[in-house]
Amino acid sequence: MAGYIEDRWYKKGPPRPDDESRRPTRVETDLHGKCKRYRVCGIPGVRKRSFDRKADAEAWKAKVQADLMRGEFVDHRDGNITLAEYVSAEYWPTKTGDPGTLQTIETRINKRILPYLGEQRLNSIKVPQLRKYLADLDERYQPATIIESWGTLSSILQAAVDDEKIPRNPCLAKTVRPPSKPERKARAWSRERVMAVRAGLDDRFKVMVDLGVGAGLRQGEVLGLSVDDIEQDLIYVRRQVRIVRNRLVYSLPKGGKTRTVPLPKHLAERIADHISQFPPVEAELPWTNPAPPENDKQAAERAPQTHLLLVTGEQGRGALRRSVFNEGPWKRALVAAGVIPPPAPRKPLPSRPDGSRSRPNTKHAAAPDDGFHALRHTFASVQLDARESIVSVSKWLGHSDPSITLKIYAHMMPEADGRGRSAMDAWFAGVS
Structure with a gap:
């Protein structure tokens, strides 16, 4: 195979006059003693590389030739850029996908990857560096957050492998792994708790509880539900309201799939009561991406849509922002129902110039297991307890x-062990 080793310190000179064999002499070059002596040259598609020892040059040449034959050659010098440089210049500019998902990934990279590994050279990120990275994250974050960050880092390094910057992805090494995600079983609420939380909500928001527990809708799907999506005994789940770049947008439900959900008579009556008390309001939002379009295709894809929303903001104007609802009306309802304790009041703020005192802020307790999603779990538990088909429940949940x-919900299926024992008793009873 093509390729040779060049001696950069010496070159051929004229033969000595007294040498009858006329062999060329060896003459020092201008580079003698100023650089590495041996350089591998002449391999198509491979940059030249210099070594101090000829044996090292020969070994590298042989390895490169073998890698080229297998189609596996990677020049390690291409990875001599920092992880931050690679992400900003090559990885992120080519990343496409759902804007909300991209925002989440971007935040994860900027907060939980680059501050720890950003200054490391791509070709210097090895297993020891990754062990320290995991140890650093373990001091600050929960296992679920570490697992997400590890997955994103692995995707970046795998892209570097595909871009022929590094020969292999060190995240795939067997001796370094993120922590295991602790098992968290979905928990349904009792009917008493659902009703207590519903009673603690403003009348405007009570129907959200009804839709969550009565139809299994996600919170964003409730916020994006239009009166036009409700027909006879069916609810058509066609969109959600979500936040992208701190702006509200419409988008398809999670997973990009629309679906239909049965509409129980009792739920239909509660929806009708809500509409009579709080008439639906038109809300115009961008579709999927709030960024200004840069071409006709993006303009068509992001064109604003207007829908007659069933649930709107506290003042009855426009779509409801979930963060405002979750930290305000929802947390207050949890307190009223005794699910979480009331917030401890902060110290009063100083008096204003007119002598009045500004209202002290309060912060509610965190309630990770008692968010709106608990209503969806309750819907699933009721359906499974009624022995509804797991296929049907899966379809309704989307x-x-x-x-x-x-x-997610196997532990909610009723009497699974009892039916199993009965089946085995019947089987043994038939054995002579």
């Missing part, structure tokens, strides 16, 4: 596969 539903 899961991509019934196995996902089974994984």
Whole structure:
């Protein structure tokens, strides 16, 4: 195979006059003693590389030739840029996908990857560096957050492998792994708790509880539900309201799939009562991405849509921002229902110039297991307790596969062990 080793310190000179064999002499070059002596040259598509020892040059040449034959050659010098430089110049500019998901990934990179590994050269990120990275994260974050960050880092380094910057992805090494995610079983609420939380909400928001527990809708899907999506005994889940770049947008439900959900008579009556008390309001929002379009295709994809929303903001104007609802009306309802303790009041703020005192702020306790999603879990538990088909429940919840539903809610299926014991008793009873 093509390739040779060049001696950069010496070159051929004229033969000595007294040498009858006329062999060329060896003459020092201008580079003698100023650089590495041996340089591998002449391999198509491979940059030249210099070594101090000829044996090292020969070994590298042989390895490169073998890697080229297998189609696996990577020049390690291409990875001599920092992780931050690679992400900003090559990885992130080519990243595409859902704007909300991209925002989440970007935040994860900027807050939990680059501050720890950003100044490291790509080709210097090895298993020892990754062990320290995981140890640093473990001091600050929960396992679920570490797992997400690890997955994103692995995707970046795998892209560097595909871009032929590094030969392999060190995140795939067997001796370094993120922590295991602790098992958290979905928990349904009792009917008493659901009713207590509903009673603690402003009348305007009570229907949100009804839709969550009565139809299994996600919070964003409730906020994006239009009166036009309700027909006879069905609810058409066609969109959600979400936040992208701190702006409200419409988008398809999670997973990009629309679906239909049965509308029970009792839920239909509560929706009708809500509409009579709080008439639906038109809300215009961008579709999927709030950024200004840069071409006709983006303009068509992001064109604003107007829908007659069932649930609106506290003043009855426009779409409701979920963060405002979750930290305000929802937390207050949890306090009223005794789910979380009332917030401890902060010290009063100083008096204003007119002698009045500004109202002290309060901060509610965190309630990670008692968010709006608990209503969805309750819907699933009621359906499974009624022995509804797991396939049907999966379809109504909008899961991509019934196995996902089974994984999340298997512990809610009633009398699974009892039916199993009965089946085995019947089997043994037939044995002579």
